[in-house]
Amino acid sequence: MIGGLFIYNHKGEVLISRVYRDDIGRNAVDAFRVNVIHARQQVRSPVTNIARTSFFHIKRSNIWLACVTKQNVNAGLVFEFLNKMVEVMQSYFGKISEDNIKNNFVLIYELLDEILDFGYPQNADTSILKTFITQTGIKAQVTKEEQSQITSQVTGQISWRREGIKYRRNELFLDVLENVNLLMSPQGQVLSAHVAGRIVMKSYLSGMPECKFGINDKLVLDKSGRSDDPSKVSATGKSSIAIDDCTFHQCVRLSKFETEHSISFIPPDGEYELMRYRTTKDISLPFRVIPLVREVGRTKMEVKVVIKSNFKPSLLAQKIEVRIPTPLNTSGVQVICMKGKAKYKASENAIVWKLKRMGGMKESQISAEIELLPSDKKKWSRPPISMNFEVPFAPSGLKVRYLKVFEPKLNYSDHDVIKWVRYIGRSGLYETRC
Amino acid sequence: MPTVAKGDGMRGLAVFISDIRNCKSKEAEQKRINKELANIRSKFKGDKTLDGYNKKKYVCKLLFIFLLGHDIDFGHMEAVNLLSSNKYTEKQIGYLFISVLVNTDSALIRLIIQAIKNDLEARHPVHICLALQCIANIGSKEMAEALTKEIPKLIVSGETIDAVKQSACLCLLRLFRTSPETVPPGEWTQRVGHLLNDQHLGVVTSATSLIHTLAQKTPEDFKPCVQLAISRLSRIVTSSYTDLQDYTYYFVPAPWLSVKLLRLLQVYPPPEDPALRGRLNECLETILNKAQEPPKSKKVQHSNAKNAVLFEAINLIIHHDTEPSLLVRACNQLGQFLQHRETNLRYLALESMCLLASSEFSHEAVKKHMDTVITALKTERDVSVRQRAVDLLYGMCDKSNAEEIVAEMLSYLETADYSIREEMVLKVAILAEKYPVDYTWYVDTILNLIRIAGDYVSDEVWYRVIQIVINRDDVQGYAAKVVFEALQAPACHENMVKVGGYILGEFGNLIAGDQRSSPMVQFQLLHSKYHLCSAPTRGLLLSTYIKFINLFPEIKGQLQDVLRNNNNLQNADAELQQRAIEYLQLSTVASQDVLATVLEEMPPFPERESSILAKLKKKKPNVSDIEVVKEGKKSSNPPTLNNSAANTPEATPASAPVPVMAAAPAPAPVQSASDDLLGLSAGPAAAAPVTNNFAAPAAPAGGGGLLVDVFDTPPAQNNVSTALAPQAEENFFKFAIKNNGVLFENELLQIGVKAEYKGNLGRLGLFYGNKTSYPFQFFTPTVSCPGELASAMNVQTKPLDVNTVEGGAQVQQIINVECIADFVDAPILSIKFSYSGSMQQINLMLPVMLNKFFEPVEMDATSFFNRWKQLSSPGQEEQKIFKASFPINSDTSRTKLLGFGFGLLDGVDPNPDNFVGAGIIKAQSSQVGCLLRLEPNMQAQMYRLTLRTSSKSVTTRLADLLLKLF
Numbered sequence A: 001m002i003g004g005l006f007i008y009n010h011k012g013e014v015l016i017s018r019v020y021r022d023d024i025g026r027n028a029v030d031a032f033r034v035n036v037i038h039a040r041q042q043v044r045s046p047v048t049n050i051a052r053t054s055f056f057h058i059k060r061s062n063i064w065l066a067c068v069t070k071q072n073v074n075a076g077l078v079f080e081f082l083n084k085m086v087e088v089m090q091s092y093f094g095k096i097s098e099d100n101i102k103n104n105f106v107l108i109y110e111l112l113d114e115i116l117d118f119g120y121p122q123n124a125d126t127s128i129l130k131t132f133i134t135q136t137g138i139k140a141q142v143t144k145e146e147q148s149q150i151t152s153q154v155t156g157q158i159s160w161r162r163e164g165i166k167y168r169r170n171e172l173f174l175d176v177l178e179n180v181n182l183l184m185s186p187q188g189q190v191l192s193a194h195v196a197g198r199i200v201m202k203s204y205l206s207g208m209p210e211c212k213f214g215i216n217d218k219l220v221l222d223k224s225g226r227s228d229d230p231s232k233v234s235a236t237g238k239s240s241i242a243i244d245d246c247t248f249h250q251c252v253r254l255s256k257f258e259t260e261h262s263i264s265f266i267p268p269d270g271e272y273e274l275m276r277y278r279t280t281k282d283i284s285l286p287f288r289v290i291p292l293v294r295e296v297g298r299t300k301m302e303v304k305v306v307i308k309s310n311f312k313p314s315l316l317a318q319k320i321e322v323r324i325p326t327p328l329n330t331s332g333v334q335v336i337c338m339k340g341k342a343k344y345k346a347s348e349n350a351i352v353w354k355l356k357r358m359g360g361m362k363e364s365q366i367s368a369e370i371e372l373l374p375s376d377k378k379k380w381s382r383p384p385i386s387m388n389f390e391v392p393f394a395p396s397g398l399k400v401r402y403l404k405v406f407e408p409k410l411n412y413s414d415h416d417v418i419k420w421v422r423y424i425g426r427s428g429l430y431e432t433r434c
Numbered sequence B: 001m002p003t004v005a006k007g008d009g010m011r012g013l014a015v016f017i018s019d020i021r022n023c024k025s026k027e028a029e030q031k032r033i034n035k036e037l038a039n040i041r042s043k044f045k046g047d048k049t050l051d052g053y054n055k056k057k058y059v060c061k062l063l064f065i066f067l068l069g070h071d072i073d074f075g076h077m078e079a080v081n082l083l084s085s086n087k088y089t090e091k092q093i094g095y096l097f098i099s100v101l102v103n104t105d106s107a108l109i110r111l112i113i114q115a116i117k118n119d120l121e122a123r124h125p126v127h128i129c130l131a132l133q134c135i136a137n138i139g140s141k142e143m144a145e146a147l148t149k150e151i152p153k154l155i156v157s158g159e160t161i162d163a164v165k166q167s168a169c170l171c172l173l174r175l176f177r178t179s180p181e182t183v184p185p186g187e188w189t190q191r192v193g194h195l196l197n198d199q200h201l202g203v204v205t206s207a208t209s210l211i212h213t214l215a216q217k218t219p220e221d222f223k224p225c226v227q228l229a230i231s232r233l234s235r236i237v238t239s240s241y242t243d244l245q246d247y248t249y250y251f252v253p254a255p256w257l258s259v260k261l262l263r264l265l266q267v268y269p270p271p272e273d274p275a276l277r278g279r280l281n282e283c284l285e286t287i288l289n290k291a292q293e294p295p296k297s298k299k300v301q302h303s304n305a306k307n308a309v310l311f312e313a314i315n316l317i318i319h320h321d322t323e324p325s326l327l328v329r330a331c332n333q334l335g336q337f338l339q340h341r342e343t344n345l346r347y348l349a350l351e352s353m354c355l356l357a358s359s360e361f362s363h364e365a366v367k368k369h370m371d372t373v374i375t376a377l378k379t380e381r382d383v384s385v386r387q388r389a390v391d392l393l394y395g396m397c398d399k400s401n402a403e404e405i406v407a408e409m410l411s412y413l414e415t416a417d418y419s420i421r422e423e424m425v426l427k428v429a430i431l432a433e434k435y436p437v438d439y440t441w442y443v444d445t446i447l448n449l450i451r452i453a454g455d456y457v458s459d460e461v462w463y464r465v466i467q468i469v470i471n472r473d474d475v476q477g478y479a480a481k482v483v484f485e486a487l488q489a490p491a492c493h494e495n496m497v498k499v500g501g502y503i504l505g506e507f508g509n510l511i512a513g514d515q516r517s518s519p520m521v522q523f524q525l526l527h528s529k530y531h532l533c534s535a536p537t538r539g540l541l542l543s544t545y546i547k548f549i550n551l552f553p554e555i556k557g558q559l560q561d562v563l564r565n566n567n568n569l570q571n572a573d574a575e576l577q578q579r580a581i582e583y584l585q586l587s588t589v590a591s592q593d594v595l596a597t598v599l600e601e602m603p604p605f606p607e608r609e610s611s612i613l614a615k616l617k618k619k620k621p622n623v624s625d626i627e628v629v630k631e632g633k634k635s636s637n638p639p640t641l642n643n644s645a646a647n648t649p650e651a652t653p654a655s656a657p658v659p660v661m662a663a664a665p666a667p668a669p670v671q672s673a674s675d676d677l678l679g680l681s682a683g684p685a686a687a688a689p690v691t692n693n694f695a696a697p698a699a700p701a702g703g704g705g706l707l708v709d710v711f712d713t714p715p716a717q718n719n720v721s722t723a724l725a726p727q728a729e730e731n732f733f734k735f736a737i738k739n740n741g742v743l744f745e746n747e748l749l750q751i752g753v754k755a756e757y758k759g760n761l762g763r764l765g766l767f768y769g770n771k772t773s774y775p776f777q778f779f780t781p782t783v784s785c786p787g788e789l790a791s792a793m794n795v796q797t798k799p800l801d802v803n804t805v806e807g808g809a810q811v812q813q814i815i816n817v818e819c820i821a822d823f824v825d826a827p828i829l830s831i832k833f834s835y836s837g838s839m840q841q842i843n844l845m846l847p848v849m850l851n852k853f854f855e856p857v858e859m860d861a862t863s864f865f866n867r868w869k870q871l872s873s874p875g876q877e878e879q880k881i882f883k884a885s886f887p888i889n890s891d892t893s894r895t896k897l898l899g900f901g902f903g904l905l906d907g908v909d910p911n912p913d914n915f916v917g918a919g920i921i922k923a924q925s926s927q928v929g930c931l932l933r934l935e936p937n938m939q940a941q942m943y944r945l946t947l948r949t950s951s952k953s954v955t956t957r958l959a960d961l962l963l964k965l966f
Helices: A027-037 A075-093 A098-103 A105-115 A126-132 A144-155 A218-228 A230-236 A254-260 B011-022 B026-043 B052-067 B076-083 B088-101 B109-120 B125-138 B141-147 B150-156 B162-178 B188-197 B201-217 B225-238 B241-247 B255-265 B274-292 B300-320 B324-337 B343-357 B363-367 B370-379 B383-396 B402-413 B418-434 B439-456 B459-471 B473-487 B494-511 B519-530 B535-551 B553-564 B574-589 B592-598 B611-619 B621-633 B641-645 B670-681 B684-694 B726-734 B861-870 B890-900 B952-965
Strands: A004-008 A014-019 A047-050 A053-060 A063-069 A171-184 A190-204 A210-215 A245-248 A263-265 A270-279 A287-296 A300-309 A316-325 A330-337 A341-345 A350-359 A363-372 A385-391 A400-406 A418-432 B740-745 B749-758 B761-770 B776-784 B793-797 B810-819 B828-835 B838-845 B854-856 B877-883 B915-922 B927-937 B942-949
Touching: A004 A027, A014 A027, A014 A098, A014 A105, A027 A047, A027 A053, A027 A063, A053 A075, A063 A075, A075 A098, A075 A105, A075 A126, A098 A105, A105 A126, A126 A270, A171 A400, A254 A263, A263 A270, A287 A316, A287 A385, A287 A418, A300 A316, A300 A350, A316 A363, A330 A341, A330 A350, A330 B026, A341 A363, A350 A363, B011 B026, B011 B052, B026 B052, B052 B076, B052 B088, B076 B088, B076 B109, B088 B125, B109 B125, B109 B141, B109 B150, B125 B141, B125 B150, B125 B162, B141 B162, B150 B162, B150 B188, B162 B188, B162 B201, B188 B201, B188 B225, B201 B225, B201 B241, B201 B255, B225 B255, B225 B274, B255 B300, B274 B300, B274 B324, B300 B324, B300 B343, B324 B343, B324 B363, B343 B363, B343 B370, B343 B383, B363 B383, B370 B383, B370 B402, B383 B402, B383 B418, B402 B418, B402 B439, B418 B439, B418 B459, B418 B611, B439 B459, B439 B473, B439 B494, B459 B473, B459 B494, B459 B611, B473 B494, B473 B519, B494 B519, B494 B535, B519 B535, B519 B553, B535 B553, B535 B574, B535 B592, B553 B574, B574 B592, B726 B740, B726 B838, B726 B952, B740 B838, B761 B776, B776 B793, B776 B810, B861 B915, B861 B927, B877 B952, B890 B915, B890 B927, B890 B952, B927 B952, B942 B952
Parallel strands: A171 A418
Antiparallel strands: A004 A014, A004 A063, A047 A053, A053 A063, A171 A190, A190 A270, A210 A263, A210 A400, A245 A270, A287 A300, A300 A363, A316 A350, A316 A385, A330 A363, A341 A350, A385 A418, B740 B749, B749 B761, B761 B810, B776 B828, B793 B810, B828 B838, B854 B915, B877 B942, B915 B927, B927 B942
């Protein structure tokens, strides 16, 4: 299990140090600083082994978070915990930065005591933590009743939701957030593509509601489709998607998912991530990048890049950014583009072309002339052209079919709940070789 | 960064550096650098012209970026342009960039060399110095070729200033080190020597470094420097401090120069001129005296500088090795350091003492410190110092203190660091072998060694103890008893089982009389370990069992049960399986006599290099140097095990003492089996490589790793004489019954012989091995047949292809012999060569005897007695009754007679102890039949030998030869 947790600033100074087990000594703090933060070569592996001690680290802006252990722990667990920890801190004081951590260090120690016990991760749900760890300290007027409620909630069957929540308006927000990753050959052949998606919910519901959630998952539809509604499947053509794997929030009843493939749960209050999934088949790629690179002699190069949007014309993509790498011996660049703004960024060795928005089924192009300094070094390796964007649909094709709410004890029904659904597709690593 | 003159500061550079320093993360730094590189690239674009200042600034930035660890692949051209600038700072930056960044194989190197040439001819000394520094920094081969003519000129020219001379010396030194062949020796070399007399001590210091390196290559050229160096040294050592101004370092006058001068003197032998020698000795004495004075400063630098000079002086004393008083004083001085607080000093003291121990003058003095060294070994905290202490103990060991030292080392071994254990084990084994008090002590020590540090005992060590036990009759019983006792320990090391198994298999019968170690008990004891051992050991134990079958027929049943055991008969290991099956078959099929022949006691091992020593040398190459030095210096050697064992005949080519013969299932006599092996490999063409299997003569051929055993070298006469070498006689008779072996060995030369005979023809391969590291020149071996031998024998010698034998090398010579008539004397081999200037001559008898032309004859009893009666005239018979000079043993006698060439006729003589043999001597002119009868008398330890041949001279000669053997 986790033996200790350290937080460092970019210089390697320790901001937070919490040791949970005796097998981790003080020198572990220095070992990580010397061997990872101040290492001569950049350490790229998130797991480092130094003198039989394992360090798991993540980095947020300039802050290093490292877990230390001498045991053979599940690395996945540790990273999940670290990310959760970051999430919790963000929900308490916003951005993770040196100043924020210094200003809140009492709070952070308090949090660390709560979410890690003798190195074992505990409940790290923000909404629940906020009930008893507040930035102003626990109020004195917590009644005995409430105290006992905390205990029963934390130890009870439904640890993620307390009883007796009441809202005047029962509301529910559902976001389908997807990251689409792509590697494409210069000729337009897809070398690899996958979508990593999350379903994030914000629920403001009274009582202890039971929810049921349905998506167009192939497995579910194939099973139920034939008997219930065969016409629907054939009508929409590609209406179901194949999900490669998925994980759920702890509130989802896994037994039910396994037997009936239905997602049913009692939701936590507030914001949480209901599910994560990954698909690799039938991805609709929002953009196509067509590069054209010509080397004219040893000192000149011409680059032309065309991007085509490939979705319904009614939709609008935003925050589009194309990044065209330039050779390391570039001595000057001239860029011409019809739309958006393009600039040679010497510090990043790339031409960055930005477009505010772009409709579906359109195309746009940029051309650049690059001057080079003659160099006898080996040929330029031509890194891929990468792209960033945001589109208002799910590239995986995932659709929310229904989300039903049942609350038998209170007097509101599924129809009374106001539900909002939003789809956002973003670029992950969206690259085209040139 | 290089210091930039005031007013010439580069603001852009300063801003850039402070930007980098303020970067919060690596990524930010990378971004800033990329931006700067893009900026510099746009400035260096071909169509723009930059002024010197800007060029310098950007080149500086590039250099800084490079030093931060980023790749720089442009800007070289601009840097080269800077070289031709007239401003010092611009030139300096240019040179700096080039010496840091330019590859030696860059395309620009020509341009750079041209620029350097221009600067070397410049008037401004600062420019010359910059150029010299650059050459010294890069020091490529190409530069050496282009510039070696210019630099010596600078050194010897009267016009150059001191600073330039200094740089030039060091620069030339660097070029010489890179490519010695391109620096031509010229008339300047003599004048460089005179720089030792220079006014400026800096020049002298750098010149000494140069001369030292040059003198190592061609000592002759710089011989006059010895005198200059000594006078310089004496001026420094005896001067008062004020003389040297800047060169006095913490009250020590010019320590670096002194050290360098002392090193330079170590290249040469002690000066012959007595005045010079006196002066040098005076210097060395002064240095030793100064070490006794109280320190002038408490600073560590003071003592460091003082000790550096002192240690170098001691090294010189050891190198000269001529002044007993100085050696002893040095030794006493080092003795003080042995207990010094400073770990480094203790280490150095031990290291130097190791060298001193090898000098005959100071050996005794070193021995006085034995107790201190032993305490150091036990209490020292630093492992490297302990290691040195072990080395020193090993070095100072001789016959007088061997027992004590070995005991101390053994007791320390139990707690020693793992890293040095193996080496210690080897050293203990060697010391025990080299200075044996008696053989029981030796056996005890080695068995103790295996008990204490079994894991670190390499195979060589236990091979060696077995070789020695087998070759020494008098310890065999004791060894058997001791291993038997050792094996009774509940847990013993596998090596112990190996030794035990082997020795009990050979000599178990010697202790079988005792009820406590009856055959059955021995067998059960060994077999209790059997299942815990690895496959090779089990194989060895199986061989022991089959030997037991021979030794103790009474427990044959149990032994066969073991062999018959499925575990063995169907073992997955092919070797074990084969052994089990073959031994089982052998024990059931063969008669007791056959068993006795096949499984007879192992014949003594041929004398060969101590493999342990070779192993130690391989492990620590530097040790061997000391060893060689040491052995070279010792004029007398105590008799050792090797020597005393050397008289025993060779019989088997087994390279390891595993009972190879027993593994051959054919019931053939031992001797003939090994003859077969010899016959297979004795083709003349294959001779050289094959000899590797034949131990002793092949030692030099076995490659540099197997250095020759230098322990068993009795003193040999090196002066020119016509007398036979002292070893010659003794070794000569060894060859009466064997064909291969070492004919002669001293500290310079080893001669091995490999011979084969057929009918009246013989062919000898002589292998001359040079044991030193210097070549033998004019190496001429000649063979002559004195007196009447010339008519009885025809000798053809193939001259050597070369007349120089390189150090450590071996040359081979083939000699063909034809026997015309019977003869008495042996041909004389005389070898002349020049070794380090002095002529050496060695005369030896070539091991060609009459019996070499023997052919064994088989006949039955009746025909034997017929012939015996025919040869009854007085001249034809020779009878001798003599006292046995070796213990009477039926088996060895049989081996000797077979080796001699007789065919043994069993069942002819009614008394089975007696030997009857027959053979024919084949000469070209005649064939002489010989009949022999040998009757041993156990009680009186006497033999009666009767020989009958058809020729009187043959009879006499054969009788003489046989007499020497029994």
